[in-house]
Amino acid sequence: MSISMESENKTAPLSPVATRQNMREWLLSPEPKSPFQARLGRLYLNWRAFARNPLAMVGLAIIIMLVTTAIFADFIAPTSPVAGGDLRTARLLAPSAQHWFGTDEQARDIFSRIVHGSRITLWIVLLVTIITTPIGLLIGTVSGYFGGWLDSVLMRLTDICLAFPRLVLALALVAALGPGIENAVIAIALTSWPPYARLARAETLTIRKNDYISAIRLQGASDTRIIFRHVVPLCISSVIVRVTLDMAGIILTAAGLGFLGLGAQPPAPEWGLMIAAGRNYLLEHWWVAAMPGLAIFVVSLGFNLLGDGLRDVLDPKAAR
Amino acid sequence: MTAPLLELDGLHVDFHLRSGTVHAVRGLSFTLGRERLGIVGESGSGKSQTGRAILGLTPPPGHVTAKKMTFDGIDLLNANKETWRKLRGRRLTMVMQDPKYSLNPIMTIGDQIMETFRSHVKASRSEARDKAIEMLEAVQIRDPGRVFSLYPHEVSGGMGQRAMIAMMLVTDPDLFIADEITSALDVTVQMEVLHILDELVAERGMGLIFISHDLKLVSSFCDRVLVMYGGRVMEELSASQLGNAQHPYTQGLLKCLPTLDNASRPLPVLTRDPEWLA
């Protein structure tokens, strides 16, 4: 189905304002002419609702900044994150015009390290999301939909993973597979999916009772079709909101693991690792630990605000 | 010539939403004495919002304006919290559709009636308890002592609705608003509840506003009927004159219902004249 702007019947050349007006009318049309138009229209309305919340926009701005910094790190960072300057003169310099965030004990520019560290942070966030969200959704919906012994088994599995101490698992993985960011991520992911499974299961239990599920069952739909095409689309919004809100915790956990030396290894500019290194210089050279700490704080805040904003838009009951 | 109990002139209830303003009630006027007034309308006609506006319970972002809105001479439009506390639940009460949602689920029925009574009238616990039992008897609950200690989820819909009526009548109000009180009940239970309400209203000489979507039921129960559509009154008539309804909306509403007596098909469909919304 093609979008036809000419359907508005305006023959004169369109000014930018008029084009935008047409686009808006097209998106908000109460009688959409294609599934594409219908879906875009809904997205547009959701976006408008989201954009009305100033804090949510701040959160979005922070996340966009994070992503941009990570992508363009090479261009933004003034110096290399791993090569240090002269160890005799450039160590532990205070923030100045030359070194915006100062230098650390290896005479490396902290600002550059933070900029490059954003890549690692983003990488961790993406990996954890990609692993935990599908697992949580699948286990939760299957458990809630079928009930019975399958539900019991899956929920006990969930309980076990929930009870597992994250740090101990990380230590075990490091001992078995060697230290590194990927192993830290796996440790975090394997212990983070249970809440999403529980959430998805709770939603599925409510959704299952509705007549539209009975109707599609009566039309001969297989359980797979019902779960993936009818139940999951309804669970996804609350899971997305929960994941966004948990992001802050994930970043902090990764930083914590880095702090303990279980995640990223030196000289990687991982923010948690930087805080660990700066610990020794806290009293006189506070910026070495404080700057990466500030970065973690800002990014966590961004995810929290984004998650809150998303929840207000996607879950109308919670918006009050 | 008794002074009117309730006077409404030019009542407007507007909801200012981001997508535009919804005019739920547009210029409603009537006076009510100690009689039974029925307000009939379909969904979106503004009938429930009228009831809530009278009690000052319009939910935000609703906005109530009127030229005049008085209850027994007291101005309701500009009433402060103190005035409302003296009126609501005491002289002006309302019962809504589903007792599942209007009764407190974690208090026994008796406790709720007692609480209502004691918040308006100075009484000791035993006096309040006696009054509650008396009210439960008045709504023809055969074993009031037992029902007193039951929780709302332990009683049927009809019983819950009777308990709600008992609770709302315990302070002997002057005006009683019933908002679709029988719509969630089975038809035989509906008749029982209405009979009880009928006797109590007659005994106590209360004013009654009966809000419903069921035109026939309202006209068989009330003295006067207001037919609402799109926030306006389409027609006001006395219940006995229903057969001579003049307005096409009222006539359409009467004709479009299937009845046991009439087997003609197809059912006449109500054609909505956009003029009615003007």
Next chain:
Amino acid sequence: MSDGILKMLEVDNLAVTYGSGRLINHAVKKVSFQVEQGEAYGLVGESGSGKSTILRAICGLAPVSGGTMRLNGAPVTSPRDQNFHRSVQMVFQDPYGSLHPRHTVDRVLSEPMAIHGLDSRNDRIVQALAEVGLGPTFRFRFPHQLSGGQRQRVAIARALILEPKLLLLDEPTSALDASVQAEILNLLDDLRRKRGLTYILVSHDLAVVSYLCNRLLVMRNGDAIEELTTDRLREGSASSDYTRTLLSASHGFARRGSHVPNARATG
């Protein structure tokens, strides 16, 4: 009743029981009835009578604990097969709960065809919408952009798109305004005559049942009380007291002096 023609549906001593032990609930207790092809059969009762449960049991949505059912002479298999789904469909009571909130009308109508591998879907969708009185402008709307009556029309279109022979209607108009109810009842009546469908209609409203159906079964607390024709119902000649109580209640409120049901509560 000629024995040569197969009955559309035969229900024999159907029982549906939920729960066990102390919480056991006999929703339907040994109910039997038969529905002829092309007829409209009503199930009438108040809440808790088991009428909706019977419909669900027919569809396989409620657990059957006893009795048998035969569709067109053949016993109904459990789980229901695709042939059953092509023959029997249902319209649900709540128009706000029977359509998936994230699916457009087009999706709602095309999915059953995708499941059963039907072709010329576009034409069928357009035709289905036209038959229920909705134009093509409704095709890509979401349920929240439709009124109650429009949603119910979509639900009817969905039920009919697989061209079933038996349509189960679970209080299809009780959640609708009176004026909209009249339109939907006319539509249902019209569709039945045009397509030669068989209906089983569940309702608490005697007037609605008498409008659409020719025979009805009165139920109470899971038991079948009485079966009678609409004509007899209209005459008021019911044999059981309960049916008579329902009839008098349906005539509306009558002050003391006229016939009045016993108003004493039994706790």
